[in-house]
Amino acid sequence: MAEDSVRSGRDGEKIANEILKLVGWGSASWNMDIDCSFPSRHKPTVKNNPHHGIDILYSYDNPLYHDRRDIIIGSVKHSENGYPSSKSYELTQHLTDLAENLDCAKQSDNILQLVGNSGLQTHYKGLLFCLSSLDTEKEYDLAQHINNDIDFGTNKFEEIFLVDNKRATFLVSSIKTAESYWPLSEIKFLYQNTGKNMEKSQLLLSGKKLPIQLINSEIIPIVKEEKETGKISCLIFCNNPYSKENVSRLIWLSHKLCGLTNEIRIYLPNYDNNKEYEINAVKQLFKDESFTTKITFHRFSKFDIVSLKETQNNTFYAQPKQDKQVELTHSTQISDDIDKILPFGDFLIPKLRTSILSEVNLQDFLTRKGIVTLKKSKNDILPLFSCLLLSPDELDSLKATYREKEDKPKEIERTATVNLGSKTLWETFNELFPDLKSITKSGLPKNCALVGAPMLERVGKNYNHLVVKYKIEKENTNKDFLTGKTFHDAQMEIRYENNQLTFIDQHTSSETYKLNKNYFDNFQKALKKNNLSVEEFKSIQFLDFANNERIQFLLSFLKIQDSKAIVIKKITLDSMKFRTDETLSKLPKDLESLKGRVSNLNLHGKELHDTIYLSEDEYRIAILCEKVRFNVIYKYINRDGICSIEVSFNGALGLKGYKDTELRISITPAPNSFDNNFTSTKALITKEINKIRDDNYTQYKQKQNINDTI
Structure with a gap:
């Protein structure tokens, strides 16, 4: 068993090492010890030997931030016979162990001596390889087993990025496919505009190192330049299935990322060339034909990551040459409709600032993506999102959360003491304020309209129980997280019994809340104007x-x-x-x-x-x-x-x-x-x-x- 464990660990390191070479991290340091800086709180782990074993150490100047250096502390876990049955428990152990390593790495003189001092802001990131050699788990999504409630104690870290079989297979398949296209041309990764890497003197549009923020991404953009002709091709790999909607979004993304490159090749895992007629139909929706004619779609082959442990070689890594700072421009004729785009950087962040998506929603999204963070506040989380490239499926999951929360019915109850005399509530409306029997769009913003002509009605035959149900149509703008038309339900219920008037406001979106509130204010004024109020409406207040x-x-x-x-x-x-x-x-x-x-x-x-x-x-x-x-x-x-x-x-x-x-x-x-x-x-x-x-x-x-x- 001990020999099997050693062999499995060695094979895992071989696979991980080959992956690091593919992403430009070939000079990473392996298998080093650092002193434990907090032996009292790490005691259960370090026991009588106060040190931590680090599998991977690597540092680089982050091309997504013009003033930042990332120091990567990595751990490799590998199973010959498949992921354990207690996946969540084992994954929690691996994450907490790496969190302790990160906690102490920031205090380690050994690490500082190895990575040197660049004068840039230093950020420590965790990288966790969890790999399986079982054939039936070639694309297994281990991130789904990350526990949202992991107790990291007092250990401090920014993020840990998980690379499991699903993410490793896509990453390796993308790079291997790119290598086979123009084999004599070197691989360069394309760096998107994050809003944080805009200083002209430091802007690298492409380079040989893949930032950790993209290492478990479902979108990988790669640039290749043909040496003889100087022709530049952009290859965009997406790990989502083919659909016409995804095609539209990926065309928009390639427009923003690649500009006026000579050729754009978009790769999907299940693309069939028989769908070319659908591709052409989607292209016709874009105005810039000179741009869309350069785009072709392809299928990428899945690479078996287990075979990486058989391809070890002692490749010499020379000091990389300075990357060319090529200015890529693009046409402005393609619209930014959120349903047809894949926003990133400065396109994405304003949409995520909406109060509807909470910090917890964003944390849960990152966890499903394979990114664990201790950051709690939205202002701390959003900078990470500015460095991500979201796939169509990932964007849809955020939109689904947004839509679910916006459509969630919220209820406010207000009560007042009134004196209607011998009249019923229905008779009072008919006689004293008939205008309030119909709901108008007063209070709605210009991009909203009432559907139909909602009217106040009795509930059954009860003259003291009234209700109005209505729906609004909202025309969302490009600034919203959703675009196109959305519909939102609401209702108001009014009950009268023993001189007590109860007004129940049930709304979904902020627009229906405002319309309900506007109606309530007018109703309250009508009661006062007709001297029907004994005590004003009360609700439970903060x-x-x-x-x-x-x-x-x-x-x-x-x-x-x-x-x-x-x-x-x-x-x-x-x-x-x-x-x-x-x-x-x-x-x-x-x-x-x-x-x-x-x-x-x-x-x-x-x-x-x-x-x-x-x-x-x-x-x-x-x-x-x-x-x-x-x-x-x-x-x-x-x-x-x-x-x-x-x-x-x-x-x-x-x-x-x-x-x-x-x-x-x-x-x-x-x-x-x-x-x-x-x-x-x-x-x-x-x-x-x-x-x-x-x-x-x-x-x-x-x-x-x-x-x-x-």
């Missing part, structure tokens, strides 16, 4: 609570697990959004470092259950909590299902300070839920959640009143 009491109130919704109406099998606190309260004169020491941070923090999974922010009073009074989300596994009647319950004061935490906003509640089914009648289940859960809300808010107000009288 500033109703002190900091610690707000957290207590938000966490009180966990009590749904005690419901008698539905069986709650499991409920977990999935995420929490908060920031430090900088108005306080004294903060806990570890919160002081968060002062002045523009972005809010998101914690999720295991981090939440272990965090002192929830358990200790000195922290609860020092943070402003805007949102919590729970994941619920339930059984109702004979139906099993999964849903999320989000309780938030949406928008309370602005860029500077905070503002008063109303409580919103959203209940949505999970994608993997088996409940085939969620509408019925949601109605019950909503009823239970509203009861918890009302009971706890009433208790809080009663307690507050008692304290005020003491």
